[in-house]
Amino acid sequence: MKAGIIGCGSIAKYRHAPEYKANPYVDEIVFYDRNPERAEALAMLFEGSFVTTVEELLQDTTIDMISDCTSNESHHVFSTKALLSGKHVLCEKPISLSLEQAAIILDAEKQSGKKLMIDHNQRFTKAHQKAKELIKRKELGDVLTFKTSFGHKGPEHWGINSTNSTWFFKKDRSSIGVAGDLGIHKIDLIHYLLEDEIEMVSAFQGSLDKVDEQGNPIEVCDNIVCTLKTKQGRIGTASFSWTYYGEEDNSTILYCQKGIIKIYHRHDCPIEVITENGERNRYQLESIQTNDNQTNSGVIDAFVECVRNDEEPQVTGQDAWLSLRVILKMVEAAESNQVITI
Structure with a gap:
């Protein structure tokens, strides 16, 4: 092809x-x-x-x-x-x-x-797929609460020009800043892992440190922190940032009835499961793809396969629409200082 x-x-x-x-x-x-x-x-x-x-x-x-x-x-x-x-x-x-x-x-x-597929690549990591398997089997009971983070030092270090003139910092081009760049990945991931949908959000956001090519604060948020509630009653927190200057954080922790699942929380172990009696089980899977460590995401292979075999894409346009809806309401909640029902 x-x-x-x-x-x-x-x-x-x-x-x-x-x-x-x-x-x-x-x-x-x-x-x-x-x-x-x-x-x-x-x-x-x-x-x-x-x-x-x-x-x-x-x-x-x-x-x-x-x-x-x-x-x-x-x-x-x-x-x-x-x-x-x-x-x-x-x-x-x-x-x-x-x-x-x-x-x-x-x-x-x-x-x-x-076929229309959207590149929410976190669904394709072996650690996230293993976590979904553990949740589905209810080895630790139901997921009750969660917290997730995605942050790095910013898109100006990643973009093709590697300057503060990056389109990510422009309101008319990126619109929702770090929420649309990094946050939307984790919203899609929570929907995927829990087979649930976020229905209520509250948030704080700000342009805390990033400046544009003129040295002015950027037009979009470089940090947003929020609380979330799903349709099935789970509650959690999420933090998304372009100002994690020491190292990238791409972690998710799920607190279940009988223990905890920590995903990409440790450098030496993509998944750590801690049972209610303190037993620790570690799964040695691949490290997550980062801006500094490029590995095969699996997205292109999945896209090619869905075309070849006439299958439904693993991330549909409707999946992406649902995640975008949450992100837009998250930014609205931060701007209005309100708790918003989606």
């Missing part, structure tokens, strides 16, 4: 392109970026080809699937066009900046009959 990538920034360079290149069913990658030099550079790096207009990519009938790696404000434009051009689409998270934009993509999916 043949894949196309729209947007040739870091997420394309370090994740999508190398994973397509490594997949045995993908023969070629075609790149497009509004900056043609970026597309040409990735085409050379991954032995693919590039086009200078997005129309060339969309009109190429030999391309089976497209990764939408554009910035957040463009997802509803390019993913929609790609679907309606007869391509299967893997869209980066968040699916869009609003529920209305997300609905445009979901309508295009329905109209086209093509």
Whole structure:
């Protein structure tokens, strides 16, 4: 099969392109970026080809699937066009900046009959899949409460230009800051692990430390901390940050009736289970992918398989819509100082 990538920034360079290149069913990658030099550079790096207009990519009938790696404000434009051009689409998270934009993509999916998958990659780690298995088997009873975190030193260290001019800091392009960049991953993860949905939120947010290229505080939040309640009555906390300067934190702790499941809480052990009598069981699985430690996320392989076998994607557009809805209400709760029911 043949894949196309729209947007040739870091997420394309370090994740999508190398994973397509490594997949045995993908023969070629075609790149497009509004900056043609970026597309040409990735085409050379991954032995693919590039086009200078997005129309060339969309009109190429030999391309089976497209990764939408554009910035957040463009997802509803390019993913929609790609679907309606007869391509299967893997869209980066968040699916869009609003529920209305997300609905445009979901309508295009329905109209086209093509696959739409969203890159919520935390579902694909072996540790999170093992944790879901433990929860499902109720080895520790039901999950009662939880806390989850996702933070690192900020997107200006990750982006293609590695400067404070990054689009992540712009209100019109990223809209919801760290909540849409990192927070939405963990909301999707909680939904996935618990097979439950968050229905109430409260939060505090702020631009605590990040500045733009002029040295002014950024237009979006670099930290948000919230409390959450699910439909099944579980309660928890979540912290998302671009100011964890010492090291990345991507941990989740689940407190159950008969013990605790700690995920990515220790560097030497992806999962630690502590029973109510103090027994500790450690599962030596792979380390989680980080900005500084790029490993195969499994997302591209899963996307290719769902296309090959005509299966439902492991992260659907509806899944992504539900997570976006929570994130938007989280930011609204922080801005209004209210507890909000979703």
